Amino acid sequence: MTEPESSTLRTRLVDVGVELVATEGVDALTLREIARRAGVSHGAPRRYFPTHLELLSAIARRGFAQLTDRAAAVTDPDPRTHLARLARTYLEFAFDNPGMYELMFRHDLLESGHLGLRDTSLPLFGVLVDLVGRVRPDADARAVAGALWAQLHGIAQLWSWGSLQLATGADDFQPLLHTALDAHLGPVGER
Template structure:
């Protein structure tokens, strides 16, 4: 709730303890540092996003449709859960080292599979691409989708494109897919 309401800056061990009704030192038993706490929250965000991907992507659909579903969920998640989304990609704030001691998986274990899923879809959409090219294209597509999400959330894209037009976010997502995967067949 703190992340969703106020972003990563609103998350503190004392406030969590207050809301949980425990002493302010109690969370330190589970999260020795603020980074460890933020990382645990980010892992939950990645798990939620992964579940949404799984629910939206039909395994029997053509790769392009799967990529569109994934892209739409990604941007939708960013707009719906803005504070969590921003935290999840702030690796400068997150701790992926030393987490073995907490019994929690490293943050990379939560992030890499989602990127791997995108790389797989890109390589299936562009079968002639070599593995490294598919990975770079997936990274560029991800950056493009992330930018769409951020610029929409900040109000820049709605301002430029006219926010009252229905389906506009989806059209921008489709344009990003076309730019990186080639134009979809009619």
């Protein structure tokens, strides 16, 4: 197989995985199913991705690229407003892409080091740290950003499961988002 054919098949396998996780979720991402949908033998993916984790990492990398693109489109001269818009974008990405979101934050993929996945995810956290530091120069920006991210991740998960709606009676995540921001940044106008 020539190099362009190899690159094309590698890309097609990832494309199929991205579509599969979007339509059927993480549990559908087997090597056999991806190969079947790509129209190749069940052993073909191993030529390009020696382990299942490497293929899953390539698929998750696409998710981080999508989230990074969405985050880059969010701007505002006021750091708190920028941060609020970025947090909403993060949650909307999680709600719009539940399978990909779940895959992206699997600890085994992030820890495996395949395709520099951690290097893809950490710059997003760096943006959060920078904005928090500009809003809260009095605080340890990494710690506050970490706590805020953990809360956003929790909102994303609990909302997607329906738990927050049940517990709070809310039908919109925005009040929870504003409460989380106020908890970590202080109420609007306080600083």
